[in-house]
Amino acid sequence: MIFPFSNNIKEVKFLQGNQACTEAAIAVGCRFFAGYPITPSTEIAEEMSKKLPKIGGTFIQMEDEISSLAAVIGASICGVKSLTATSGPGFSLKQEHIGYAYLTEIPCVIVNVQRGGPSTGLPTHPAQSDIMQSKWGIHGDYTPIVLCPTSVKEYYDLTIKAFNLSEKFRTPVILLPDEIVAHMREKVEIPKRIKIITRKKNSLPPGNNFRPYAVNSDDGVPAIPDFGEGYRFNITGLIHDETGFPTTSAEITKRLLLRLRKKIESGYGEIRGIEINIPRNSQVAVLSFGASFRSAAKAAKDSNAGTVKLTTIFPFPEKEIRELAHKVKTIIVVEMNLGQIVHEVERAACGSAKVIGINIADGQLISPEIILEKINQCR
């Protein structure tokens, strides 16, 4: 058999999902990892502890989940691309610092390998129940970027995308694989060349009037320097002005919160991740993400239904779903939870199509048969 090597394949590897994540993270320039052992994300910490020292990077196992993200933010403040990984309970504990990284605009990537919940739940079984927590988990108004892979290769690609978006928009990015994608092993073509984005540098000289949070470009992203470069500025989790110091001014508060939202909304073209595939004459589309998309795709193939795959979950593709709702009669939403994305789809469809959820939370992958049965009922 002649293997179809394209010019951009360095190597073909057989990797576990979590391993692929670490390969991609290092390829895109991640040189710091802080984490705490938790199933089913632990392989990421184990791999990083092996790989990082070999290339001069830093690994530390922190005393808890909270301090892991704190250390990651601290390292990123010094200009080092940084990663943490967790699961279920650990993701709950990390929420405060996700908010901190968002408000202070410190790039970082948080992997949450989804397992069954609530509470300690089903540590070794898959779920897709942290979708809404990734959107609403932190206190205060927040516009998150959340990515979700359906295969090991996609896990690799989305890890690169997560770092690039994080650096570009100076915001925390959440990568949300489920236990299935994290633990299964698949072929991954490791690319030779990848797109690497690194946070922009500030070209203004240091001095008394330096404003780290001043925005001088249309993208709404400030060019905050790294610590130790001679700028000597302040970072705070309080609402701050362009100098980085606390303020309670209504006007500045409003402007800051709207800028944080707008920089992500206006960058949607780059963040977007949706694949729509509707065969001609098909009136049913099955929408899903993560491992359950694999079942959805199988059922759709067997019944000539359409598929919609979300790899970027938030910002939610409102416009695309609204358009889709005009093209098909029914959208079936498949997710391993008791109903989360289905409500977003309903809201976007705005009554133009019937929206039906297949929402099962029992620690098992939803089988193609269940989906096929629903598709046939809708015909």
Added chain:
Amino acid sequence: MSLDKIKKYLRLDKFPHIWCPGCGNGIVLQSVVNAIDKLNLDQNKVAVVSGIGCSSRSAGYLDFNTLHTTHGRAIAFATGIKLAKPELTVIVLTGDGDCSAIGGNHLIHAARRNIDLTVVVFNNNIYGMTGGQYSPTTYLDDKAATANVGNIENPFDLCELVKGAGATYIARSTTFHATHLPLLVMKGIQNKGFSFIDAVTACPIYYGRMNKLVDAVEMLRLQRDNARNIKQWSTMSDEEKKGKFVIGELFNKPAMEYTERYRQLIMKEKSEEDLKYYRENEESESKSEEE
């Protein structure tokens, strides 16, 4: 503090500060500045990290790389900074509630690692910013906004706590001993490892008022009367030690520091093969805009 030093190290445009009349925090802040000045450190290479509370507002008044973090987590953020840029001098300014209640876990684990941080605790035995609730260092029977008839919990001796955890430099002084305190902070910064300075300070507005301590001067007088230097302390009986506390350099035993140990690990593990493998990616389409 001389006017030159004030202009050099303080961000004067951020004044007036938020502290109440009679608060001892300014004296602790001055001690930190004096220590840094004595050591003649490059301001660009000093990072000051703080948590939440009255004490932690001090970072913003100082002209260094300053990071005002979340409640209790300053030491964890500082750990990331020190690991990413070991060449920086990293100083943590925190309070007794911030570092020993909500942040207690990070305190003991940073001490255990012996990472090169200097932690200065503004220890006023109370949560000041939220209005005077009892903290882990509030004395037994003393009153607080949440201990109306007197505190029934035993206080921490923070110096003993971090000693047990593995800190390599530990000292205590008070805001009354305003020339003694900076010397200890200075020696803490000089120690390559985890250094802990317990700076006893007064909160006359809450602690003083609720415990009928008249005023700030009275509270400074109590610091003077109750502090015993380490030499004297070692000769005192348990009976004599009641109501008194020890000041001075309590522990100084340098040991291998964490980032140094990590550097040695890298030297041992470093693989040219791995570096080459990932360097191929770095040479690809890299994009870094300037603004």
